[in-house]
Amino acid sequence: MAAGSTQQDSDPAALRAHAAARGMRAQARAVPPTSALVVPAQDQLDDRTRAALTERLERLVRTSADELAQGAAARLEADAAPALAARMRVDADGVWERLVAVPALWDETLLAELLAETRLALLATGLPVRAPFLPDQPSLLARLARSDDAATADAAKRLLLDAGTGTAALADRLWWPIAAALREGVEDVEEGALLDRALTSAVEELRGRDADAPPAVRLARALRRDEATVPELIEQALADRKIELAVALLADAGGLGARAVRDLVLERDPAPLCILLRALDLPRGTGARIAFALCEADPLRDLDRFAALLDEVDAVPLQQAWQTVAAMALPSGYRAALLALAEARPA
Numbered sequence: 001m002a003a004g005s006t007q008q009d010s011d012p013a014a015l016r017a018h019a020a021a022r023g024m025r026a027q028a029r030a031v032p033p034t035s036a037l038v039v040p041a042q043d044q045l046d047d048r049t050r051a052a053l054t055e056r057l058e059r060l061v062r063t064s065a066d067e068l069a070q071g072a073a074a075r076l077e078a079d080a081a082p083a084l085a086a087r088m089r090v091d092a093d094g095v096w097e098r099l100v101a102v103p104a105l106w107d108e109t110l111l112a113e114l115l116a117e118t119r120l121a122l123l124a125t126g127l128p129v130r131a132p133f134l135p136d137q138p139s140l141l142a143r144l145a146r147s148d149d150a151a152t153a154d155a156a157k158r159l160l161l162d163a164g165t166g167t168a169a170l171a172d173r174l175w176w177p178i179a180a181a182l183r184e185g186v187e188d189v190e191e192g193a194l195l196d197r198a199l200t201s202a203v204e205e206l207r208g209r210d211a212d213a214p215p216a217v218r219l220a221r222a223l224r225r226d227e228a229t230v231p232e233l234i235e236q237a238l239a240d241r242k243i244e245l246a247v248a249l250l251a252d253a254g255g256l257g258a259r260a261v262r263d264l265v266l267e268r269d270p271a272p273l274c275i276l277l278r279a280l281d282l283p284r285g286t287g288a289r290i291a292f293a294l295c296e297a298d299p300l301r302d303l304d305r306f307a308a309l310l311d312e313v314d315a316v317p318l319q320q321a322w323q324t325v326a327a328m329a330l331p332s333g334y335r336a337a338l339l340a341l342a343e344a345r346p347a
Contacts, residue, residue, distance in 0.1 A: 012316045015271065015309075016324045023272035023328025024335050026263035045115075053118045058096055060114070064171040065095035065178050071202035072182065072195070081194050088195075091182055098181040105180075110173040116259070119266050124243040126297030140236040141245075144219065155219035159245060175203045217258050220248035231286040238293045246290075253280050260329035268298065270306040272328055278313040279321035 045053065069092035073085035099105055144156035179199040186192045213221075223233060230253045237245040243265070251261040254276070264272045270291070277287045287310050295303040313321070 012312075012320070015312055016275065016316060016320060019271035019275040020324050020327050022267055022269045023264055023275075023324075024330075024339060026267040026272065026328075049115075049118060049122065052122060053115055056118050057111075057114055060171060061096045061099060061174060061178065062092075064174050065092040065182070067171075068092075068175060068178050068199070068202055068206065069182060071205060072179075072198040075198040075201055076194060079194060079198070081191075084191060084194060084198075088182060088198075095178055095181045098184060099177055105177040107173040113259075116262055116266060120243055120247070120262060123266070123294070123297045124241050127238060127241045127243065127293050128296040139240050140233070141240060141242060144223075149222060152219065152222040155215050155222055158215035159219055159242065172207055175206060179203055214244070214248075214258070216242070216244040216248040217252070219245060220252040220258075223249070224252065230280075231282050234282075235286060235289055238290065250276065250280065254325065254329075256325070256329045264328060265294070268301050270301070270309050274306070274309040274313045275316065275321050275324050275328070277310070278316055279318065279325045281318060284310065284314075 069088045073088045076082070076085035076088060141156050141160050144152055145160055147153045147156065179202075183192070183195050183199060186195055223229075230249060234246050234249050237243070237249060244262075247262050247265055248258050250256075250265075251258040254261070261276070264276055267273065273290075273294075274287070277290065288307065291303065291306040291310060295301040295306060316324075
């Protein structure tokens with residue numbers, strides 16, 4: 001039997017307290033030790049998750065290093081330093097290996113976000129294959145990509161192309177370590193000054209770019225209609241294995257942050273997500289199908305417990321469910337600070 005919640009009390013107040021406690025800690029428990037990614041260590045990540053996380057991180061570093069090196073090289077060429085510019089482009093290939101060798105360079109927030117994205121992607125690959133809602137028509141995203149509404153069509157196309165769930169914005173936490181890796185080993189004072197000027201200028205330009213909302217969030221916003229369409233869209237998103245869109249739709253329906261809702265979906269204890277579904281007042285059938293899909297995708301989830309909780313949360317008044325969700329959906333940094341202060345308080 002898969003691991004399930006230890007909460008067995010059907011009392012609505014106890015259920016709300018349990019869900020809030022688990023939801024508040026969802027992101028905090030997700031943060032891996034930095035060394036888990038760069039050395040063979042005993043940690044809480046299974047081999048499949050660690051390999052996928054490392055691959056995602058390496059791809060982000062290599063892509064970001066190439067982008068920064070190109071920007072700095074252009075400035076070096078403008079400063080009549082073509083040899084340094086050429087060296088900069090070549091050195092980008094070695095940035096990943098340099099950063100891996102120095103665990104202290106890694107930002108824990110970056111790793112936590114990448115781990116959450118990785119787990120969500122792995123969860124999506126495990127979602128059950130379901131027949132399309134409309135057998136004679138293309139999938140939900142394919143239909144939306146041909147929408148007459150430009151915002152809807154553009155966001156759907158980006159999501160179809162797997163443009164990412166916000167990873168690009170995380171590069172902001174990598175620019176300075178990458179710049180240092182590109183600068184490393186240059187001893188000549190004059191060359192070092194040229195590199196420092198080019199790299200800092202390139203980083204500042206990259207950090208100053210406006211970060212677009214992730215495609216799934218943009219699409220959820222574009223699909224705002226009457227509340228009756230939300231359950232169907234969520235189920236179709238899961239049927240398409242586009243779990244990031246289902247998360248964005250849940251978040252948009254509740255006026256919540258997509259990252260906070262993502263954490264509740266990734267939390268294996270079903271109580272926080274069940275409280276969220278109750279707060280959104282989704283149909284019982286939609287909740288059951290969400291539960292089935294997630295438990296099929298992740299064998300460590302307990303379907304029987306999930307189903308039982310869906311019945312239990314019906315006894316929680318909507319206003320109280322919303323109050324519980326509001327506590328669980330606070331920004332992750334704020335949640336972490338509140339937890340740290342609570343744990344440091346004398347008993």
